Amino acid sequence: NAGVMQNPRHLVRRRGQEARLRCSPMKGHSHVYWYRQLPEEGLKFMVYLQKENIIDESGMPKERFSAEFPKEGPSILRIQQVVRGDSAAYFCASSPPILSSADTQYFGPGTRLTVL
């Protein structure tokens, strides 16, 4: 049973370009979460999605960032017009369709974004 998959693992972009990060949840999971880990900082929650719905985007920056989880295919975190401050590790996690307090989130290996 494959775990959470993220690609690419490393992404280099120049300032002003767009970054697209992909996440495929574990088989049978329909909830996806995105977190960002800035250098010397802890992981920060960004957004929580279910298929075709954004449930909680309270951690998303107001501009340039968007996320989707279409009916078919992976979840996408999109960063437009990247700036150097966007350089970070972006982690995706997934969880089963019915959440209980005993359920953890399963994390992918992360995408490390470097903005030149």
Next chain:
Amino acid sequence: KQEVTQIPAALSVPEGENLVLNCSFTDSAIYNLQWFRQDPGKGLTSLLLIQSSQREQTSGRLNASLDKSSGRSTLYIAASQPGDSATYLCAASNQAGTALIFGKGTTLSVSS
């Protein structure tokens, strides 16, 4: 707003020592409390999850406790080994169970 703090930020111990990592949180209305391990350049591995109604969980040499009234959790590692060297992250789940609020972690180094 929930805040999670971990002390110490870094810890170095010789192999075989028992050790305790500390985590504190400001809002006791949590869904659960989790401990993760992160190796350099890697993702997170879940170690232990304590539901809000529970007091502790154990897995092998690891034991985690939860005291909601004082806003504290501890991770106890018995008989530490060099392979335990990693960053340990504490995370409190928000009341809805939809987001994890992480501390900055404790980086553990176990020398042989």
